[in-house]
Amino acid sequence: MTQTRIYLDYAATAPLLPEALAAMMPLLAGAPQNASSLHFEGRRARAVLDEARERIAACLGAKRREIVFCASGSEADTLAIFGTARLRPGRHIVSCAVEHHAVLRALESLESAGYDVTLLPVDRAGVVDPQRFESALRPETALASVMYANNEIGSIEPIAELAAIAHRRGVPFHSDAVQAPGWLPIDVDALPVDLMSLSAHKFGGPAGVGVLYVRDGSAIAPIVYGGGQEAGRRAGTEHLAGVMGAAVALELAEARRTQNGPRVATMRDRLEQHLLATIARSRVNGAGAVRLPNLTNLAFSGVTAEAMAVRLDLEGIAISPGAACTSGVAEPSHVVAALGDGDAREAVRFSLGPTTTSDEIERTLQIVPAAVAELRRGE
Numbered sequence: 001m002t003q004t005r006i007y008l009d010y011a012a013t014a015p016l017l018p019e020a021l022a023a024m025m026p027l028l029a030g031a032p033q034n035a036s037s038l039h040f041e042g043r044r045a046r047a048v049l050d051e052a053r054e055r056i057a058a059c060l061g062a063k064r065r066e067i068v069f070c071a072s073g074s075e076a077d078t079l080a081i082f083g084t085a086r087l088r089p090g091r092h093i094v095s096c097a098v099e100h101h102a103v104l105r106a107l108e109s110l111e112s113a114g115y116d117v118t119l120l121p122v123d124r125a126g127v128v129d130p131q132r133f134e135s136a137l138r139p140e141t142a143l144a145s146v147m148y149a150n151n152e153i154g155s156i157e158p159i160a161e162l163a164a165i166a167h168r169r170g171v172p173f174h175s176d177a178v179q180a181p182g183w184l185p186i187d188v189d190a191l192p193v194d195l196m197s198l199s200a201h202k203f204g205g206p207a208g209v210g211v212l213y214v215r216d217g218s219a220i221a222p223i224v225y226g227g228g229q230e231a232g233r234r235a236g237t238e239h240l241a242g243v244m245g246a247a248v249a250l251e252l253a254e255a256r257r258t259q260n261g262p263r264v265a266t267m268r269d270r271l272e273q274h275l276l277a278t279i280a281r282s283r284v285n286g287a288g289a290v291r292l293p294n295l296t297n298l299a300f301s302g303v304t305a306e307a308m309a310v311r312l313d314l315e316g317i318a319i320s321p322g323a324a325c326t327s328g329v330a331e332p333s334h335v336v337a338a339l340g341d342g343d344a345r346e347a348v349r350f351s352l353g354p355t356t357t358s359d360e361i362e363r364t365l366q367i368v369p370a371a372v373a374e375l376r377r378g379e
């Protein structure tokens with residue numbers, strides 16, 4: 001009998017929740033639906049769009065008009081950064097070294113257009129120091145952008161504190177919160193960010209749906225031109241099934257958060273502690289930070305992340321080698337490199353989800369030590 005596969009790569013993408021799929025199906029299969037059309041079908045589509053926007057806003061404690069739909073978390077990040085930078089006179093941006101490439105590459109692009117970018121270092125746990133953050137802000141700082149939770153090591157940044165500092169200095173604050181829903185509170189008043197990016201496929205909604213929260217009073221210029229959708233902030237006919245799937249998934253992620261968090265953290269801790277105890281020369285990258293409950297980034301000395309991921313894949317376990325691989329190629333993790341110790345080529349990420357079971361963790365614990373031993377023998 002073949003064993004079922006074990007999916008421990010939720011931080012890359014989570015399975016579509018059945019409830020989200022059920023909400024999407026009639027919209028995918030049904031009548032034409034362009035929410036900008038004036039006829040009956042268009043008005044019906046508009047009602048769906050309004051409802052999805054309202055439900056997402058409610059999950060964030062936001063207003064409906066503060067929600068901008070777009071096509072991915074990457075687009076939400078780009079829109080927040082370019083959209084703000086274009087409307088602000090200053091040409092300086094503060095961010096940090098462990099951001100997702102969606103943020104880092106957008107900043108590189110601004111740099112080549114003449115912006116000055118300060119990328120703050122992080123401590124060995126992956127966390128930005130608020131004092132350093134404050135010192136980096138200048139009168140001409142157009143935007144500060146620091147992620148909520150890191151997608152590779154799970155460290156949680158003190159964004160409420162950073163946002164408050166930025167506000168005292170009159171600087172708008174963006175946070176990439178793509179990894180947060182379902183694990184961390186996302187109430188925008190408690191946080192209190194000006195802009196915040198989400199991506200539906202990380203919390204049980206469909207891929208291809210991003211959300212940018214834009215606080216009332218924060219102006220952004222569009223980066224996609226065309227029609228006046230999304231109150232002129234993002235042109236393009238909205239993906240109605242997608243946004244409704246995102247709304248349903250976000251509600252469920254939020255409703256189940258306080259139950260799922262501790263349960264999944266217990267499994268993550270078991271996985272981490274057992275592997276550390278049984279595998280010599282192993283360590284946790286980002287240990288010591290307040291971390292997401294579902295993620296651990298481990299390094300087994302002498303074993304490259306890619307070899308480990310391939311080996312475990314053959315054994316039926318899906319994990320990620322450190323950084324998400326773009327086009328199937330694993331690069332050394334810039335996040336682990338920024339921690340300043342250890343080998344960034346050895347970082348592997350195990351990320352659990354609400355449907356991960358203890359049985360899957362126990363099976364993983366049977367497989368990983370032998371896989372490491374075998375790979376080490378082959379070195």
Ligand code: PLP
Nearest residue numbers: 072073074100102151176178199
């Ligand atoms: N930001 C973070 C922290 C992520 O983990 C990801 C996805 O890996 C993204 C942004 C990009 O999201 P998307 O895949 O929707 O473009």
